[in-house]
Amino acid sequence: MNILLVDDHELFREGLQLLLADLDDDLNFSQASNCAAALERIGEQSFDVIVLDFHLPGLQRFDALRAVRAHAEEAAIVVLSAEEDPTLIRQVIDEGAAGFIPKASSHAVMMAALRLILAGGTYLPPHALASEAPPPASAEIPQAGPVARLTERQLSTLRLAMLGKSNKVIAREMDLSEATVKAHLAECFKRLGVHNRTEAVFAVARAGLKI
Structure with missing residues (x-):
């Protein structure tokens, strides 16, 4: 499985890679510090999962998500963000992300979320689900x-x-x-x-x- 980590903080990227490496032995990693570098990596190889920081230097937020989605149509994109507004989370999913992980998540929650994503599942923070109005009867x-x-x-x-x-x-x-x-x-x-x-x-x- 090929995974692209996109974040402007090198220490965070390295830490995230260590977390993911503990979950499975058969993972290949690439890293990028901004959207332009991410698009360059995507042009060089295909990725199964792309973990995308929502706030990057240069192209960021929904513009970055749309650009990555357009260039990596077959990848599952997971957004990482310090923002936790349920409305924003819904918009992220609307734009084609397969999941959303708050950066403030605990180590245990981050591990569980990443494990679920690597298994092909979708992770959304509990407060985003709780904010959704229940469906009519x-x-x-x-x-x-x-x-x-x-x-x-x-x-x-x-x-x-x-x-x-x-x-x-x-x-x-x-x-x-x-x-x-x-x-x-x-x-x-x-x-x-x-x-x-x-x-x-x-x-x-x-x-x-x-x-």
């Missing part, structure tokens, strides 16, 4: 049973969508038409009682479902 989040009845193709489509991948990229990876991808996601969202990928990320994280 007519749209309660179904438990594992209804989701388990999805086909493997539908589940695979949902997994890729929750990593922030566009319908075009999902169609290419799964050798499907974009219309089929949309149909698969529509059925997944129906099962989860949501309307889009961002709501699905929050719904799955809140319900603790295994996708």
